[in-house]
Amino acid sequence: MPYDVPPELAGMSLAEIAQAVESRKLPPVATWNPQDSGESHMRIARDGRWYHDGGEITRPAMVRAFAGLLRRDGDGFWLVVPYQKLSIEVEDAPFVATDVRADREGGEQVLTFRINTDEFVTADAEHPVIARGSADEPAIYVVVREGLEARLDRSTWLQLAEIALAEDRTPPAVSSKGATFVLDPA
Template sequence: MPYEAPPELASLTLAQIAEQVKQRKLPPVEDWSPQKTGDSLMRIAADGTWFHDSGEIRRPAMVRAFAGLLTRDAEGRHWLVTPFEKLSIEVVDAAFIAVDVSEVDGGLGFRINTDELVIAGPDNPITARGDPETPGIYVTVRRGLEARLNRSTYQQLLAIALARGDDWTVRSQGTNFALQPS
């Protein structure tokens, strides 16, 4: 079955974004408890580029497939999980990059670099880290995984915040999020 990317984020209502999120079929890695562990020899660079054994993974379908198996444990380690093994993966900053944002119907929808859609809210909070001069803004995707906003997405989100007022906050699904690190 050929891959079909979700529609442009700006053309969707919040309900349509939620439906796209719901339709995404992900493997139930939370239910798997493989006994075998190891190293995947994979790395996700700060810019979201995936590497295996020092070579870039150039096929987007492969990246999307691996991304569906990705999880992060309570200690902050990232893993690729299958029913048979759990392999560590080095993540330099965040597992994903948020490449677009849209404010619609009281919510903030994000597209990440694997074409997944995420709605910020209580289950998918926006977090500001770093310092006020060089903040890093992240949105939780799933399973403890985060997407760092790229520059243009951060600028879009900042424009949304400044349109609301000058307190550098945004609101999504009834929850306020600060865009400046504490």
């Protein structure tokens, strides 16, 4: 079944997508090392919804703001500001990839993913597509930034599978910006 890219994504050129990524200036959470730590009482559900004290955070701007403060290290996931870091429970991945678009640039395929926080990520060597799970229950992820991943939702996984079928490789794989990603979790 052919997939129609949503108009807001279909209408963007690769240059416009790159500009959107560049214009989203995120705080330098990787460089902040606060001594004070605590518990945020927040959770990111497997489906990408954010909760605080059991209640869903329904304002997209709040979710985007918190997502910009998210960091993952050896101790887990944290919301980080210069003076404090607060632990946050993440059921699977902190983000969900809700769409993918395949383009051609200089003869190479470019895969751009839209994330549930209205961010874009282009798959490449620094932002690989990763297959986990099993052949019966695959789980496909794309690295968003600094160890934070987005799990592809079902429709995005099916879109990526269509792209892989068109590439006709064994095992199934896709390419983006010169990097190849095998979609077989074996």
